[in-house]
Amino acid sequence: TTGFHVGADVRFAFTDLIGIKTGLTFYQRGGEQRFDGDGFQFFISDSGNRIKATGNRRLILEVTNSYLDIPLTAYYRFGEKIEVFGGGQISFLVGSVASGDLQFQGQSAITNTEIDLESVLLDYNYFKDGTPNPESLRQANNAIRFEADGNRISVPETITGYYDFGEKDKSIYNILDVGLQAGINFYLNRGLYFGAAINYGLLDATRDTYDVSRVESNDLEYIPRDDKDHHLTLQFSLGFSF
Numbered sequence: 001t002t003g004f005h006v007g008a009d010v011r012f013a014f015t016d017l018i019g020i021k022t023g024l025t026f027y028q029r030g031g032e033q034r035f036d037g038d039g040f041q042f043f044i045s046d047s048g049n050r051i052k053a054t055g056n057r058r059l060i061l062e063v064t065n066s067y068l069d070i071p072l073t074a075y076y077r078f079g080e081k082i083e084v085f086g087g088g089q090i091s092f093l094v095g096s097v098a099s100g101d102l103q104f105q106g107q108s109a110i111t112n113t114e115i116d117l118e119s120v121l122l123d124y125n126y127f128k129d130g131t132p133n134p135e136s137l138r139q140a141n142n143a144i145r146f147e148a149d150g151n152r153i154s155v156p157e158t159i160t161g162y163y164d165f166g167e168k169d170k171s172i173y174n175i176l177d178v179g180l181q182a183g184i185n186f187y188l189n190r191g192l193y194f195g196a197a198i199n200y201g202l203l204d205a206t207r208d209t210y211d212v213s214r215v216e217s218n219d220l221e222y223i224p225r226d227d228k229d230h231h232l233t234l235q236f237s238l239g240f241s242f
């Protein structure tokens with residue numbers, strides 16, 4: 001997905017051509033998750049029970065994570081116009097949100113009750129959201145309500161980040177990331193420049209607790225997956241040096 005970045009850096013020149021730079025940058029990174037096929041969906045009943053249904057699950061989710069980056073790079077200048085740089089950065093997650101849509105058509109696991117959710121909005125704030133409260137589910141306005149496996153279920157018109165999980169174990173995304181970066185700057189004059197860079201995260205962006213299968217489950221429990229999710233970012237900048 002697209003985002004923006006803004007920040008400032010400071011340079012320590014060894015010569016007119018070579019030096020290092022560091023600074024602080026606010027940076028948005030993210031991506032789009034898609035699932036369309038046979039799978040399962042957990043629902044939370046009005047009494048707090050977890051209900052499983054199998055069928056066709058379609059999900060689109062756009063994730064935006066906000067970081068504070070502290071880079072440390074070395075640079076080399078080819079005359080007055082071109083500068084190349086490379087090094088690494090430490091990134092600290094300061095915000096994590098997502099939005100999307102969920103559709104599900106299938107049957108409950110025990111009584112084979114037909115379940116048809118044409119569209120449920122997804123509005124996640126992974127820092128602030130908690131697991132669903134049965135009382136709030138019962139009182140939700142415009143909820144989709146049905147009975148399945150002997151339980152009354154109220155699906156809110158907007159689902160928050162940890163609806164599927166029985167408890168919240170910190171945020172889905174890890175707070176710390178460490179990465180590599182390389183790029184080039186083109187100076188239009190002595191101060192104004194245009195830059196392009198690539199950043200690659202070395203650490204797994206998601207916590208293992210939330211890396212689970214959406215195709216198979218162990219009864220009413222998720223099956224863990226050994227997924228590794230890394231950030232890969234293309235960056236374009238317009239800056240001023242003084």
